[in-house]
Amino acid sequence: xxxxxxxxxxxxxxxATKKRAKKGVSAARKGxxxxxxxxxxxxxxxxLEDGEFFGIAGHTGSGKSTLIQHxxxxxxxxxxRVLVDGxxxxxxxxxxxxxxxxxxxxxxxEYQLFAATVYDDxxxxxxxxxxxxxxxxxxxxxxxxxxxxxxxTVQGRSPFELSGGQQRRVAFAGVLAMKPSVLVLDEPVAGxxxxxxxxxxxLITGFHDEGLTVVIxxxxxxxxxxxxxxxxxxxxxxxxxxxxxxxxxxxxxALREVGLGVPAAQRMANSLKGAGLDLEGGLYDTxxxxxxxxxxxxxxxx
Amino acid sequence: xxxxxxxxxxxxxxxxxxxxRAKLLLAFxxxxxxxxxxxxxxxxxxxxxxxxxxxxxRIPLVQAIRSVxxxxxxVVVAALFNVFFVQGGTVFFHFGPIQVSEAGLYQAxxxxxxxxxxxLSMSLLTLTTxxxxxxxxxxxxxxxxxxxxxxxHELSMMMGIALRFLPQFAxxxxxIHRAQVSRGANFSNSPWKGGLHMVxxxxxxxxxxxxxxxxxxxxxxxxxxYHGGVGRTRLAPLAYGPxxxxxxxxxxxxFVLVLATNFIPR
Ligand SMILES: Nc1ncnc2c1ncn2[C@@H]1O[C@H](COP(=O)(O)OP(=O)(O)OP(=O)(O)O)[C@@H](O)[C@H]1O
Ligand SMILES: [Mg+2]
Numbered sequence: 001x002x003x004x005x006x007x008x009x010x011x012x013x014x015x016a017t018k019k020r021a022k023k024g025v026s027a028a029r030k031g032x033x034x035x036x037x038x039x040x041x042x043x044x045x046x047x048l049e050d051g052e053f054f055g056i057a058g059h060t061g062s063g064k065s066t067l068i069q070h071x072x073x074x075x076x077x078x079x080x081r082v083l084v085d086g087x088x089x090x091x092x093x094x095x096x097x098x099x100x101x102x103x104x105x106x107x108x109x110e111y112q113l114f115a116a117t118v119y120d121d122x123x124x125x126x127x128x129x130x131x132x133x134x135x136x137x138x139x140x141x142x143x144x145x146x147x148x149x150x151x152x153t154v155q156g157r158s159p160f161e162l163s164g165g166q167q168r169r170v171a172f173a174g175v176l177a178m179k180p181s182v183l184v185l186d187e188p189v190a191g192x193x194x195x196x197x198x199x200x201x202x203l204i205t206g207f208h209d210e211g212l213t214v215v216i217x218x219x220x221x222x223x224x225x226x227x228x229x230x231x232x233x234x235x236x237x238x239x240x241x242x243x244x245x246x247x248x249x250x251x252x253x254a255l256r257e258v259g260l261g262v263p264a265a266q267r268m269a270n271s272l273k274g275a276g277l278d279l280e281g282g283l284y285d286t287x288x289x290x291x292x293x294x295x296x297x298x299x300x301x302x
Numbered sequence: 303x304x305x306x307x308x309x310x311x312x313x314x315x316x317x318x319x320x321x322x323r324a325k326l327l328l329a330f331x332x333x334x335x336x337x338x339x340x341x342x343x344x345x346x347x348x349x350x351x352x353x354x355x356x357x358x359x360r361i362p363l364v365q366a367i368r369s370v371x372x373x374x375x376x377v378v379v380a381a382l383f384n385v386f387f388v389q390g391g392t393v394f395f396h397f398g399p400i401q402v403s404e405a406g407l408y409q410a411x412x413x414x415x416x417x418x419x420x421x422l423s424m425s426l427l428t429l430t431t432x433x434x435x436x437x438x439x440x441x442x443x444x445x446x447x448x449x450x451x452x453x454x455h456e457l458s459m460m461m462g463i464a465l466r467f468l469p470q471f472a473x474x475x476x477x478i479h480r481a482q483v484s485r486g487a488n489f490s491n492s493p494w495k496g497g498l499h500m501v502x503x504x505x506x507x508x509x510x511x512x513x514x515x516x517x518x519x520x521x522x523x524x525x526x527x528y529h530g531g532v533g534r535t536r537l538a539p540l541a542y543g544p545x546x547x548x549x550x551x552x553x554x555x556x557f558v559l560v561l562a563t564n565f566i567p568r
Binding site for chain 2: 069072074096099100103104106109111112113114115124125128129160174175178
């Protein structure tokens with residue numbers, strides 16, 4: 001289920017109103033354009049393909065959260081269109097449909113838990129979709145299994161008694177229970193310790209392996225390089241780069257300029273290359289860098 | 303920028319520069335003046351002055367009206383009560399026990415105008431005064447009552463914190479709302495429609511977040527050795543100036559004019 005952004009610009013000062021929504025896109029293009037600095041997003045144009053693992057990076061306030069809220073019609077472009085499955089989600093019915101297909105997990109999702117029991121919280125989404133009780137039950141079972149929580153131990157407990165990490169798992173399950181085909185995560189590992197980070201990234205990789213399209217917003221370049229098929233870098237609401245990790249991380253200077261880095265191994269490889277070492281291009285992770293350096297060392301000793 | 307009741311509208315007009323204590327007291331005085339108007343003549347005088355104040359503060363009229371927009375339902379409810387409960391004069395309409403008469407309509411219109419003017423003048427106070435200034439003024443004016451055991455500093459501190467967190471909670475409510483909409487919640491018509499569960503899905507996270515903020519805030523205050531108001535000094539002590547005396551004069555003139563209109567026969 002591809003999601004296409006067609007020349008999307010968005011301003012918080014001139015959001016697409018309901019009136020405009022009824023009249024369609026042409027009306028949204030009219031009206032006084034907001035001053036240039038007021039754009040939270042500007043000329044975003046890309047297509048999210050099926051089965052992709054898509055990363056979004058950018059400095060604070062670059063519009064990452066704003067962008068992902070366009071994927072299920074929480075925000076509508078001031079100019080341009082967002083097509084989910086070929087349908088413009090400016091239309092209310094299409095937006096509702098998109099919400100059952102695109103699961104959006106906000107930053108610190110555990111702060112949005114509310115129900116008396118874990119079961120009820122996870123069942124909130126499926127119930128809203130109007131599923132029958134036994135279908136809801138199946139969804140909850142499956143979702144809790146997907147986030148590696150034991151159904152019988154947690155289902156009757158209050159979400160507020162759980163640990164922070166477990167709460168976040170429950171919140172993930174609440175979105176997965178709606179059986180989305182695209183999962184969009186806003187900084188899913190923010191505020192976790194390294195071990196929990198690894199666990200969560202493992203879970204997310206698992207969702208991707210099960211066939212979900214995954215979009216992940218992250219500040220961690222190592223994670224993005226390791227996990228993603230493509231990375232979009234935003235700068236002040238505009239697309240700075242879009243490409244495979246290899247392409248993106250070859251522009252170390254440009255990334256530095258917007259306050260982002262490159263993965264640690266890549267950084268080291270780049271500076272070694274700068275110092276005259278004969279390393280090939282391409283993306284380096286720790287293992288590959290170690291292998292290349294070992295090879296160079298053996299060649300030199302021999 | 304949009305003016306919202308309780309939000310500060312930055313500016314450097316005379317109204318912005320007045321001493322907040324004088325402003326608070328005079329706002330109270332204006333309230334008394336508006337209540338002392340007994341006829342539409344008096345209200346007209348009040349309206350002229352209130353809109354004059356807005357012009358003086360350089361706040362566009364549209365924004366002024368917008369700032370009280372949300373509270374306008376109070377005015378409507380109060381006016382409706384009067385339509386049905388005040389009787390006298392010609393009866394225009396009746397349906398069973400409900401009866402709309404001339405006196406009722408007159409009274410409703412009068413109360414409606416009076417309340418609107420009251421709201422506008424209160425809104426002007428918050429639009430031209432930062433919350434910090436308001437709480438400072440509040441504390442200062444309550445200090446005399448400390449002798450009777452009133453915790454003036456603590457009260458104004460609580461007020462300041464509450465005001466500071468209103469926009470924060472509004473923002474968090476928006477995020478929570480979006481998160482639940484993403485999970486298929488439908489609040490589009492009314493949050494009450496889907497039953498208690500829908501309201502709970504917004505209110506429970508909002509309250510837990512309020513408690514979380516309260517806890518961190520008290521920790522932060524403790525770790526900065528906050529110990530209440532005793533012995534605290536001020537960086538910018540408040541001082542009355544000629545501006546405040548002139549403002550007092552203007553309001554006294556307003557009061558006298560309004561009292562005078564009460565002698566105009568209806
Ligand atoms: N509700 C809002 N109302 C008005 N402006 C907003 C709102 N939310 C965000 N903005 C503005 O839009 C811009 C983009 O914000 P956004 O939250 O999308 O950034 P971000 O890339 O997610 O940043 P971060 O890394 O800090 O999460 C910022 O300049 C921000 O000030
Ligand atoms: Mg963000």
